[in-house]
Amino acid sequence: MMFEKYVNLLKNKSIQITPQRLEILRYLDKHRNHPTAYQIYTDLKKNNPSLSKTTVYNSLEILNKHNIINSISITGLESRYDIINEMHHHFMCKKCGRIIDIEITCPNIKKTLEIGHKIEEVHGYFKGKCKECLEKEIDKHES
Amino acid sequence: MMFEKYVNLLKNKSIQITPQRLEILRYLDKHRNHPTAYQIYTDLKKNNPSLSKTTVYNSLEILNKHNIINSISITGLESRYDIINEMHHHFMCKKCGRIIDIEITCPNIKKTLEIGHKIEEVHGYFKGKCKECLEKEIDKHES
DNA sequence: TAACTAATTTGTAATGATTATAATTTTATA
């Protein structure tokens, strides 16, 4: 079935299954560009005009709380959302604004554990200028 | 002199020296608990009632742009600020809300460079329950 | 020093993301 995958995700955490939550999960599975709550809301509203912004926020919160999705703070402006697969870091381009996955795991967790804090989330991000934006700049200089 | 240290920081980056900027730098140097813009504003307003919130935001922005201070996104709610010394990570306690320095450097920068993005900032943070909050919970169970 | 220009500060209003609230609808249970 189309939604079986997401139904199981919710069942495993005994979260009540609703059409809205399933749609949001499917959206995040399909759109791996770390969308904002508002982007999710406006896109899903096209096929479900009665969808409420509050529902999107509520759903994202409960999914995040149960570690089904990941809420990431990079821009300082708004939260971005990501389906959790393996642990990874992020790169945000200050030029084009994109947030790109960086496929690395953080070797620092052990050190933090040694200090005595209990770690529940690990986040790493870099900021700078992405490869594509750098290449565009070079092209401009050559022309 | 009292402010010489901060005057030099600004001079080195050829940023215009103003009393407000010096006060903000001194505040961040003294308060290493990653305060919000609002906390800086209300505290400094006590000795300078005419201080404007906008000035605090503007100053923080220019200081951050010149890498004199660090703007960190952890809470998703607001930006926190930090005088930059050595590179370090952060730990945010979900219980008490504190943001604690973790004295480690990130060994992942090289890998990100290899991908071709130009890195200007490196951020790492963990979330969980801090040592102190964990100990309080144990005390409660024992009593 | 005085006059002039540019940059900064200030106060206020606007924006935008997120949260609170209460009514309505949907889901789970008996």
Next chain:
DNA sequence: TATAAAATTATAATCATTACAAATTAGTTA
């Protein structure tokens, strides 16, 4: 099917941040 609990919806409120224009301050030149 009837009932209770949970989720959704629409709207209003909150809170951090930004925009804007007037007033002040700093830097420069004569």
